Amino acid sequence: GQNIDQPTEMTATEGAIVQINCTYQTSGFNGLFWYQQHAGEAPTFLSYNVLDGLEEKGRFSSFLSRSKGYSYLLLKELQMKDSASYLCAPHNDYKLSFGAGTTVTVRA
Amino acid sequence: EAGVTQSPTHLIKTRGQQATLRCSPISGHTSVYWYQQALGLGLQFLLWYDEGEERNRGNFPPRFSGRQFPNYSSELNVNALELEDSALYLCASRRQETQYFGPGTRLLVL
Numbered sequence: 001g002q003n004i005d006q007p008t009e010m011t012a013t014e015g016a017i018v019q020i021n022c023t024y025q026t027s028g029f030n031g032l033f034w035y036q037q038h039a040g041e042a043p044t045f046l047s048y049n050v051l052d053g054l055e056e057k058g059r060f061s062s063f064l065s066r067s068k069g070y071s072y073l074l075l076k077e078l079q080m081k082d083s084a085s086y087l088c089a090p091h092n093d094y095k096l097s098f099g100a101g102t103t104v105t106v107r108a
Numbered sequence: 109e110a111g112v113t114q115s116p117t118h119l120i121k122t123r124g125q126q127a128t129l130r131c132s133p134i135s136g137h138t139s140v141y142w143y144q145q146a147l148g149l150g151l152q153f154l155l156w157y158d159e160g161e162e163r164n165r166g167n168f169p170p171r172f173s174g175r176q177f178p179n180y181s182s183e184l185n186v187n188a189l190e191l192e193d194s195a196l197y198l199c200a201s202r203r204q205e206t207q208y209f210g211p212g213t214r215l216l217v218l
Contacts, residue, residue: 004150030205031205042112042210043198043209087150087151091205094156094163094202095141095153095164096153096207097153098143098150098151098152100149100150
């Protein structure tokens, strides 16, 4: 079975940094995706980690530890438009399993 | 490059009716996935089609079914609608490992 755990909500101030943790237990694992979903909209691709370590892409970075079943998404220099839900999705055999998502609220 | 498209954007049905949702993948993508996202819940995998064949299905009853056409577009059919089927239904097409999502169809069952 699949078990994906991430915090339900996080709040941070504009310009700050927020780290969203995700732990997972899945039957089979190829890599891990992070998606951003604004309210009422489709998820959009943020990052994909296959190997252990940190992948940096502009203000967003994603980390993976396969041995620990752990990932995090780091959002730097937060902007109001970053207020959204962030979905952790382990990947196996071309199938994604999604966590319930972490709603990030950015305050001025 | 046009993204994944879905129709209709909204659909209102009553209990017991049937709903048909449509999805067109990004040009060149042969795999299509369907997900259900009920209010406040995570995305639940429904179905995966590739090259016209059903490759896998999630833990949903048989009244959820679909197909993929030769042009790789796809239909999701939900028979004998129940109130709890009210949700956002998302379609995604895949290139290599990455899935790209359409805007979704919001289904309301009254």
